[in-house]
Amino acid sequence: MPPRPCALCEKARAMIKRPKTGQQICRDCFFYVFETEVHNTITEAQLFKSGDRVAIGASGGKDSTVLAYVMKTLNERYNYGLNLFLLSIDEGITGYRDDSLETVKRNQQQYSMPLKILSYEELYGWTMDSIVSQVGRKNNCTFCGVFRRQALDRGAAMLNVDHIVTGHNADDIAETVLMNIMRGDIARLGRCTAICTQGDDTIRRSKPFKYAYEKEIVMYAYFKKLDYFSTECIYSPDAYRGHARAFLKDLEAARPSAIIDIIHSGEAFEIKEEIKATQKVQQTCQRCGYMSSNTLCKACTLLEGLERGMANAGITDRGTKQLQAEGPTPENLRKIPFFEYKPTSTSTTIDIEAS
Amino acid sequence: MAGAETSSVTIKVEFSGGLELLFSNQRSHTLTLPAAVPTDNATTVPVPSTIEATKPADITYLIHYLRDHLLQERAELFEENGTVRPGILVLINDTDWELEGEGDYVVKEGDEVVFISTLHGG
Ligand code: SF4
Ligand SMILES: [Zn+2]
Ligand SMILES: [Zn+2]
Numbered sequence: 001m002p003p004r005p006c007a008l009c010e011k012a013r014a015m016i017k018r019p020k021t022g023q024q025i026c027r028d029c030f031f032y033v034f035e036t037e038v039h040n041t042i043t044e045a046q047l048f049k050s051g052d053r054v055a056i057g058a059s060g061g062k063d064s065t066v067l068a069y070v071m072k073t074l075n076e077r078y079n080y081g082l083n084l085f086l087l088s089i090d091e092g093i094t095g096y097r098d099d100s101l102e103t104v105k106r107n108q109q110q111y112s113m114p115l116k117i118l119s120y121e122e123l124y125g126w127t128m129d130s131i132v133s134q135v136g137r138k139n140n141c142t143f144c145g146v147f148r149r150q151a152l153d154r155g156a157a158m159l160n161v162d163h164i165v166t167g168h169n170a171d172d173i174a175e176t177v178l179m180n181i182m183r184g185d186i187a188r189l190g191r192c193t194a195i196c197t198q199g200d201d202t203i204r205r206s207k208p209f210k211y212a213y214e215k216e217i218v219m220y221a222y223f224k225k226l227d228y229f230s231t232e233c234i235y236s237p238d239a240y241r242g243h244a245r246a247f248l249k250d251l252e253a254a255r256p257s258a259i260i261d262i263i264h265s266g267e268a269f270e271i272k273e274e275i276k277a278t279q280k281v282q283q284t285c286q287r288c289g290y291m292s293s294n295t296l297c298k299a300c301t302l303l304e305g306l307e308r309g310m311a312n313a314g315i316t317d318r319g320t321k322q323l324q325a326e327g328p329t330p331e332n333l334r335k336i337p338f339f340e341y342k343p344t345s346t347s348t349t350i351d352i353e354a355s
Numbered sequence: 356m357a358g359a360e361t362s363s364v365t366i367k368v369e370f371s372g373g374l375e376l377l378f379s380n381q382r383s384h385t386l387t388l389p390a391a392v393p394t395d396n397a398t399t400v401p402v403p404s405t406i407e408a409t410k411p412a413d414i415t416y417l418i419h420y421l422r423d424h425l426l427q428e429r430a431e432l433f434e435e436n437g438t439v440r441p442g443i444l445v446l447i448n449d450t451d452w453e454l455e456g457e458g459d460y461v462v463k464e465g466d467e468v469v470f471i472s473t474l475h476g477g
Contacts, residue, residue, distance in 0.1 A: 004454065013450075014450075014454055015449060015450045015451060015454070016450075016451045016454075017451050017453040017454055024454055062372070062473075171473075214442075214473045215444060215473060217473075218372065218444055218471055218473045219444065219451070222371075222444075222446070222469075222471060223449075230371070230372045230373040230472070231373060231376070232373065245442075245474065246441070246442075249440075249441035249442040249474075250441050252441065253441040
């Protein structure tokens with residue numbers, strides 16, 4: 001087959017077919033359109049202000065590695081004026097996280113960004129390895145998810161950043177939309193497509209790759225020869241999510257716009273949600289100060305269950321009742337350090353405009 | 356008789372994005388394929404001389420060959436319905452295989468074929 005010229009520059013040879021548009025483009029044009037689309041996502045949603053301190057949630061995987069690279073590139077190209085940091089959470093999973101953290105440490109050198117690693121061990125006194133040895137392989141991802149979310153916020157507070165960006169891509173968001181539909185979780189359905197979320201006292205979190213296809217992220221990493229780590233967690237994620245992902249990939253193979261279409265469906269629910277506005281009142285956890293809709297936050301409840309040998313405490317209502325029936329919380333119970341977030345707000349208010 | 360054909364093509368195959376774990380944790384492999392292969396992609400080597408219907412070795416044949424001869428575990432994570440599982444990217448000489456005719460691309464001496472999983476880790 002004769003080589004086709006790039007649909008954009010019409011000079012170089014086309015090397016990639018864009019899943020979003022079907023356009024056949026060359027390597028340099030691909031870099032340019034990929035980066036520009038992320039830039040447009042950032043400016044249209046007005047994610048940052050000049051002077052913001054932004055932490056990139058870095059796992060060493062493809063998405064966060066590409067995100068760190070692209071954030072650095074755009075910050076320099078368009079003078080965002082951001083202070084970028086890498087923030088990694090060490091869940092304490094032997095043979096998985098310890099290897100991927102080595103990748104993050106190399107990224108720190110390659111991108112010359114300060115790196116903060118915060119471990120479950122130092123924060124909660126438990127590694128995922130020790131949690132799994134107590135609770136088995138059933139609810140391990142529940143613990144891990146709750147602990148990670150809070151660890152990221154705490155790490156961000158330690159770095160004094162205003163904002164965390166994560167590498168969630170369009171495929172991830174579409175997958176979450178599907179999962180929420182299958183679970184009947186309409187409340188989460190709209191929220192999960194939001195590009196930026198912010199609680200009362202928590203740090204803003206956003207997803208600059210909301211519209212970036214996984215295929216393009218992987219192609220970008222491949223062509224740029226970025227250094228990333230790609231092993232599955234040994235306490236493999238739940239089978240349900242695996243099926244959702246496989247289903248999504250089948251849909252995408254049949255019609256590449258499926259990913260964006262599903263995100264748009266999720267967004268349509270979001271509008272409805274604004275009207276109803278039945279949000280639970282937020283308060284702070286009595287024990288650790290983290291934001292919570294109950295007197296104890298989810299992490300404190302889970303941790304107490306672990307410490308008292310009743311791992312179900314934070315997972316089922318029955319477990320919670322059992323815990324309460326066992327009597328009051330012992331005095332010497334391990335507690336998560338108190339959470340304090342002091343926003344800097346010293347940043348100037350120049351919005352980043354599309355140039 | 357087609358089976359008397361002895362010519363072959365040697366190519367380089369690379370796995371990444373976690374796929375290498377299914378292939379003895381080895382990223383790079385050099386393979387020699389028969390130049391003419393059965394149209395039903397049966398991968399017995401050498402190609403039996405009784406086979407009459409042959410075609411030039413293409414990527415579809417390569418996928419079958421890798422599954423039958425190199426894959427160490429969990430074939431369903433690599434191959435599905437005669438092609439790669441959705442979510443695996445294929446590059447032929449650094450070009451997206453979607454621009455090269457996908458499975459119908461006929462391999463040439465010295466070609467480099469890369470398989471990348473997008474399904475692992477985030
Ligand atoms: S698969 Fe589960 S245990 Fe492993 S890192 Fe993800 S959430 Fe944690
Ligand atoms: Zn071009
Ligand atoms: Zn708490």
